[in-house]
Amino acid sequence: MARRSCGSLVAGVDPSLLPENSLLFQGGYGEVGRTFNSFYWDGDQGVDGLGYLMWRYASYPKFDDRTSSIWADGLLDEAASKVLGYAAEASSLGLPKDFATNYIYVEGRNRHWIGLTSYYAAGLWSQFDPLYSQSLVSTPSLLDFEHRKANFIGFDLMRSFSSDLLEFPFDRPRVGWLYKKERGPISQRAFSGKWPEVVRGPTTEAKPWPGKVDIVSEQDINISRVVGLSSLAIFGVRNYGTDAIKIVQDSDELRNIYRVENLSKRWNDGQPKTKEDFSVMNDLITTLALSGYLTEK
Secondary structure: OOOOHHHOOOOOOOOOOOOOOOOOOOOOHHHOOOOOOOOOOOOOOHHHHHHHHHOHHHOOOOHHHHHHOOEOHHHHHHHHHHHHHHHHHHHHOOOOHHHHHHHHHHHHHHHHHHHHHHHHHOOOOOOOOOOOOHHHHOHHHHOOHHHHHOOHHHHHHHHHHOOOHHHOOOOOOOOOHHHHHHHOOOOOOOOOOOOOOOOOOOOOOOOOOOOOOOOOOHHHHHHHHHHOOOHHHHHHHHHHHHHHHHHHHOOHHHHOOEOHHHHHHHHHHHOOOOHHHHHHHHHHHHHHHHOOOOOOO
């Protein structure tokens, strides 16, 4: 699934367990008709500027700050250029400029990113995916910008599936004043605070953790308290940071993605200084591990 609603929709169930002959509720459908961002784009910035604005949610820099980021010029330009095709399509369909971001979001990001991620992460070679269709792209155009921004279609869609879906807590407040004003108040459920329970299917056995269990040091714990990150993340950065920097330095492919000199500044010869430094290194290490560049010591 795209993301697990921060545990709210799978509370009480081990989210890593997928018994046979069962389906796990997939997230993402509630926001399928949502506007991509909260700003009103009127075309003044140009399509290139729009590209950088739309990638801001993924921590991409502003155009003027690109040389100080960890990302290589080629990657930044390629990411921004992804917007061009959808912007051209939106223009050819005669969509107003203030609706262009909706079109890019629903037709591009939702259908390809949320849809495919949900498909593969579910671990099932079947897909019930009626919502990520082109016909839904036009639906938000029936609303003005403020109602699109307030996600009326997404929230109404969730409630049509189950009337109490909006009562589950999100990672941050999502239901705004306009929706509550026109649809009425929505009560919020609280997290239970309980650890997930293991649910065994008829032919499923609990499996032990396959690797070794990392043990954090007192130093990791002390650093985590100062910078505000988990001690396990600090452990990973301190143990794999040098290897991660070297892997990027030695790879032509990765040097087209990362700006090595700025990564090295973040690493600071094994002494990251700030929470952002540790977070950048943790993200780098995670990416390298998931892509197979970095293996367990």
